[in-house]
Amino acid sequence: MVILSGSEPWAMSLLHSIDGIKAALSTDTKQELLASSSLAQCLIYGDSSVFPANVQRKRYRDKLGSESDFIIFADSDFTIDAFAGLSGTLKAGGILFLVIPSKNDKFENSLFFKRFYSLISEMSSHTVIGESQASSLPLCSDLDSQLKVLATSTYPHGCVTQEQYNAVVAIKKVLSGQRKRPLVLTADRGRGKSSALAIACAQLMTAHKHDEFNIVITAPDAQALSVFYRQLKQSLISAEQQGNTITFGKVKLTFMAVDQLIRTPIKVSLLLVDEAAAIPVYLLEKLLRSYHRMVFSSTVHGYEGAGRGFTLKFQKVLEKLCPQWASLHINQPIRWREDDPLEQLVFDACLLNAELPTLKTTLAPQSLINDKSSSVKKTDTLNTTDEPVFKVLSAKELVADEASLKQVFAVLVTAHYQTKPSDLQLLLDNPQVQLTCLYSSKKNDAEILAVALLMNEGKGNGVSDADVRAIKNSERRLRSHFLPQSLFSHCGFEQAFNYKYLRIMRIAVHPQIQQQGIGAQFIQHIELLAIDQNVDFIGASFGVNPELLSFWLSAGFSTARIGFTKDKASGEHSALLIKGLGVKSKQKQQSFKRNFYQSFDYLLLEEYKALTTELVFFLLRQSSQGDLSTLSALDIANVQAFSRGERLYSSCCYSLYLWLKQDLLSETKSHSTEVLQQSLVLVARLIQKHDSDSVCQQFGLTGKKMLNKHIKGYVHLRLNTEIN
Template sequence: MPLTVLLAQLQQWQQQAAQLHIRLPVIWQGMEEALLSHTAALLNTVSYDKLYWLGAKAPADAVNFTGKQNYQLLGSECDILVINAFSGFNADLVAASAGCVKAGGVWLLLCQPFATWQQQANPAHKSLLPYPLDASNHQGNFLSFLVTQLRQQNACFLNELHIEKALDWPAPAKPYKASAPCLTTEQQEAVEAILRVVSGHRRRPLVLTADRGRGKSAALGIAAAQLAAQNKKLLITAPSPQAAGTVLTHFLQLASPSQHNNLQFIPFDELLRSTKTADLLLVDEAAAIPTPVLQHLLQRFSRIVFATTEHGYEGTGRGFQLRFQQYLNQQCPGWRKLQIQQPIRYQPADPLEQLIFNCFLLRQNINEPAYSPNDKISMLTYQAKDWLNNANKLQQVFGLLSLAHYQTQIKDLAALLDNPRLQVVTIEQDSQVLACVLISTEGDIPPELAYQIYLGERRVQGHLLAQSLAFHLAQPELASLSLWRIMRIAVQPTLQKQGLGTKLLEFVSLQAKQQNIRYLGTSFGLSSELLQFWQRNGYQALRLGISSDKASAEYSILMLKSVTADSDAGSERVQQLNRQFGYNLFLTLSGQYPLLNAKLALQLATPLPDIPPLTEAELQQLALFCRNQRPYELIEPILQRWFCKHYYVLPPQLAAPLCSLYWQHISWPDLLTKYGFSKKNAVFTLFRQHISELISITT
C-alpha cells in the first residue's frame, strides 16, 4: 500500500490506543534505509512531545539512550520509543525502556525480516561475550529466541509497506473511582497504609509491592506530602537517586515549599554509616538493595516502608519477598504486605506490557516445586545451543536465578543464549528445576597473554577467575589452565537447607574431573553463611576485595578448589595460596578492612606463625588479671598474644570484641558502641569471666 495510506493507518491506531489507554507495539521489518525513511515520515505525521531512541541514526530531537542508563529510565516517560535493531539489540535496555512509553504512545521496533535477522550477529551484546569471541561476527541464539517469542505476541506487524498482522484490540477498561491526588482505589489504600505506619504501633513495617506502572512510587510521594504537612521528618533511600525520582517529584508537587526539607534522600550506604533519625523511612525499589542492608535498616528505624517492583526488567521482586519475608516474620510479627495490581500508566490488558513480560520471561511461576528426597532426581547440563528447544526449562532456570540473586537482569537471559562458554547444571525431579548452578568456562589463555595480564598491561573480558589468578595472586601460569568459575548457585527458596546445593557442587566436581578442568572457582559477596557453605564443599579463600561492592555493601571474596587427577599438587598449591591470604589479611585488617564483620575476620585471617607462646610467668599474670589483681594496661600485650594463639577455640562473644580490638584496631569508644557495652569495665568483666575458664584449657 502507499506510504501515505500506511502512515494514516498508524496515526489512526495511535489515536485508538490513546482512547483505550494502552501502548501500541509496532514491529516493522524491512531494509534499514527504507525503514528509517518511513519512520521519519511517521514522526512528521503523528504528534509527540518526547521521543526516545535506542540504537544508531537517531533524529536530532530524540533522546538517544545507551546501555548504561537503565536506572535513569525508571520513572521517566515518552510518547514514542523507537528501537533501531539494525545497529544491535540491547535486550536489557529494551526491557528497561518499555516502561517509559505512555498510554497512547508507540513502541516501534525496526528490524530486518525475521528470517534474516535471527541469523545476524548482535554487536549490542558484546559485553556478554568472553575473549576471544568477537560480537561483530558471533551468531548467538538470543535473536532466534526473541523472534520465536515475538511471533506469538499481540502486536502490529509490518513488512515494508504491508500490514502482515494488525493488533487484536483489548476491550475498554472500566474507570477507577479514587479520590485525588490518587488515581486508583488501590493506590489510595496504599497511601492510607503508609500513613498508618507512622500513626500505629512501632516495629510494624509495610511492604508495598507492584508491577511497574501501578503508581507505587507515586503513592510514597503522596503519603510523604501528607506527612510533611503534619511536620513529620522523613528519609528516603533507593538503589540510586534516579530510582527515587518519582517519589520526590510527586512529593515536591504536593507539599508546600516550606515543607520540602521534610523529605530527604540519602543513599543506603551513607544511611548505614549515619546516625540520622526520622519519623518514617521510605525504601523504594527495595528488591535491588541487598537483604543484609535492608536488615540493618530495619534495626535502625522503627517505622519503615519497603516498596518494590515485582516484575519489571529487574525480575527480582519475588526474590526480595522470599528472602526478606522470613526475616520480617522473626523480627516484626506485625508487619503488613500490600499489593497494588491496578495499572495507572495504562490499562490492565496493555499489549506492550504483555509483550515485554513474555519475550523476556518475566512471568514468575507461582507454583513452588515439590521435592521428595526418596524419589529419583536428574542432574542435567544445558548449554547455549540447548535452550531454543527447551524454552520451558529456560523459563524455570531464569526464574530461579532471578529469585536467588538481586542483580539478575535481562542481560543474564541473553548471556545464557549467546555465550557458548556458559553452561547450567540443574537438579530436576518430575521435570521441575529444584536447583541450578551457572558455570563460566575460563582460562586456556595463551602464556604470553597471561603474562601481560600479570604485568597489568592487558585485560580480557569474560575471564574473571583466570584474570584474578594472574594479576591479583601473581599466578599467571594458572590462567593458562582450564578453569570453571561458578557464577551463581540457586536453590528453590522453599527447598533450601536440604543438601541440594552440595549435591550440585559434587556433580559439578565430578564433571570437571572428567573434562580435565584443573580448578573450580567462585566469587561472591562475602557473608558468614555463604563462606561456611563453600568451605564445607572444599573451596578455600584466596582473595578479598579491598572495597565493598556498591550494590551489595559486601566485600567480594575469591575461592578456589583443585579438582584434577594431580590433585595432590593442585591442592597443595591452593592451600599454600590460602595460607598466604590468611597471613596477608591479618596484616591488613586494620588498614584495609576496618568495617569487616569480626566473625568473618576470624574465619579468614590467620596470625603470623612466629608469634611466641606465653611463658609460665605471663600466664600467671593473665590469671591475676582474671582475679582483678592486675590492671588491663599491664596485661594487654600478653592478652593480644594469647588471643592470637587461641582465637579459634574461643566463644564468639569473647572472640569478636578481641578481634575488633587487637586485629582491626578499632578505638575503645567504637568498640563500646559496636558491642553495646556501657563502659570499659563491662568489657573487662567479660574478658575476666571467659578467660579464667579458658586458660587451663589452652595451656
C-alpha cells in the same frame, strides 16, 4: 513495538515522518541533542551513528521510572537489559522502534533473539516492517490522539487509581498504628507504587510541618528513586532539596544506604525501603530488628524485582519478627492500559514473569554420591524419595522446552538479587556457559530442585597470548574469564591463563527445600562434572557474609581474595573463593589462601575497615595455625599478667593481639552465643583496631572502663578453659 528491519538510513527516513521524533533526529550535534528540552519524551539508545543516542549506554538505569512517548532502540549488541528497562518508560500510546539490519549474523545465530522474534510473531499487536515492504509508517497517522489516553487524577491527593489511593492510606497507617506492624507494598512496574510512597510522605510531612519529624528512605541505589523525588516535589511545592535530603518546615526526608542504616541505627519516625526485593533478605531482617515503623516496597515481576522468591523468604522473617505485618498489592497499571502488549512481550521474552512452581517432592535422609573415582567428600544429606538426577542441559534443549526454561529461570531469579534479562541471553547464546540442574527423579514429570549457571574459563576457551599481554598492561578486560583474570591481576598468579576453570556464576536451590543439604549435594555433583571435564579449579564470587561463606568453605573452597569496594545494593564486599581439583592446583589453592591471610590484618585498617566484626571473626577462624606468629614466653606472661589485673591494656595489647589470633583457632573454643559475643568485642578492639568509643557503642558497653573489664574477663575465662 515496531521493528524496522533494514538499513539505518532507510529507518531514519521513515521516522522523520513523525513530528515528535523529527526534532530529535534533526539536531546537528550530540551536545545540542542532549540539552534539547523538546526531546524529553523521545529516548534514543544504542551505538548507531545515524541515530545519535540521548541515553548513555551504561546509564540507562537513570531513566527507570521516567516517562517517554517514543523510544528508538538501535543497538548492534541488542543490550537486552537496556531494552527491558527502557521499555517500561513508555506511556500509553507510545511506540518502541527497534532498528535492526535485515541480514545480521549476530541475530541469526542467536537462540535468544530467535526466541524473541518468534514471540513477536505470535503477537499481532507488534509490527515488523522490512525495507522492501514499505516507504512510510501508515500506523502513525493518528499518533497524536493516541498519546492523550493517559489516565487523569480523580482520587484525593493526586492519586490516579483507587488502588494507589488505598496504598497511600496504608502507608500513613504504619505511622499512626501500633509499632512493629510493617507494610509490604508490591506491584509490577508502571502501577504508581513509587508515586504512592511519595504522596504518602508529602501528606505526613505537611501534617508534621512544625514537629521534629524524620523520614528516611533507602533503596539499592539512590538513582532508583528519581520518580519518588519528582512526585514528592510535585506534592510539596515549597519544599527545599539539597542532594538527597528534602526539607519542609522542621520535617526532613533523607536517603540513606542500607549498610549505613544497619551499621549506625538512627532515630526515625518512618523508614521506607524501596525495591526491597533487590536487597538480601538477611539485611532486611537486620533493618526490621532495628526500626519499628517500616514500609517495604517492591516490584514483583520485572527489571527491578526478584519475584516470588522474595515474597517466600521475606514472609518467613516477617512472621517470626512482626506477625501483625500487612501487605497490599497494586494491580492496575497507570502508565499504560491493562494487558499492554509491549509489557507482555518484555515479560515473556526476558522471563520476568516466570512463576516459581510449588514443589510436590518430599525429602528423606539418604546417602549422597557414590563414586570411588571422586575426590569429593561423601556425607549424609537430605534427598528426595527417588534418587535425584543431575543433568547438564544445552541451550537448544531449553529453547525447545519453554516450560523447562521458565522453571529454570524462576529458580535462578528467586535466589539471586541481581539476576538480569542478560542472564537469560548469556544462558542461551554464550558457548562458554553450561547449565546444570538437579531433578527430583528420572521421571518425565520430575521437578527442578536446584539450578546452576557455570562458565568455562581460562585455557582452551579462546584466550590468546595477545589477550594476556593486554590484561597485564591494563589495556583490556575479558568479560567471560573472571577467575583467571582476577587471580592474574589481583593475586599475582602469572600462570593463571595456563589453567582451566569452571566458575559457578549462579547457584540456586528452590526456596521450599533450602537449608536441607541440597546445595551441598549439588556442589558435589558440579565438582564431579568439573573433574570429568579436566578442569583445574572451580570457583565462585559473591557478596560475602558469614552465612554464605560458611556454605562455600564447608564445600572445600578457600578465600583467595576479598574486593576493596562494596556492592551498592547489599553493602557487601565481593569474595573470590577457589578450589583446586588436581595435585598442582590444590597446592596453588593453599598458596592463594596463605597470601590472602598474610595481608588481611594490614588491609583491615583501611580497605577492609567496613567489614563486619562477625565476618572478620569468621574469616580469622579459617586461617592456618602454622601461619601465625609464635607466642614468646614474654607474650604469654603479658597476657597472664593482664588477666590478673597486673598490667594495663595499652602496655600489653600487642601480646593480647597475638594471643587472640591463636585463641580464635583453638579447638577448645566454645561456640555458645555468649562466648561468641564476648570474643567479638576483642576482635573489634584488638584486630580491627576500632577505637574504644566505637566498640562501646557497637556492643552496648558504658565506657572504656567497662570495655577493659570485658576484655580482661574474657582473657581470664579463656586461660582457665585452656588449663582445664
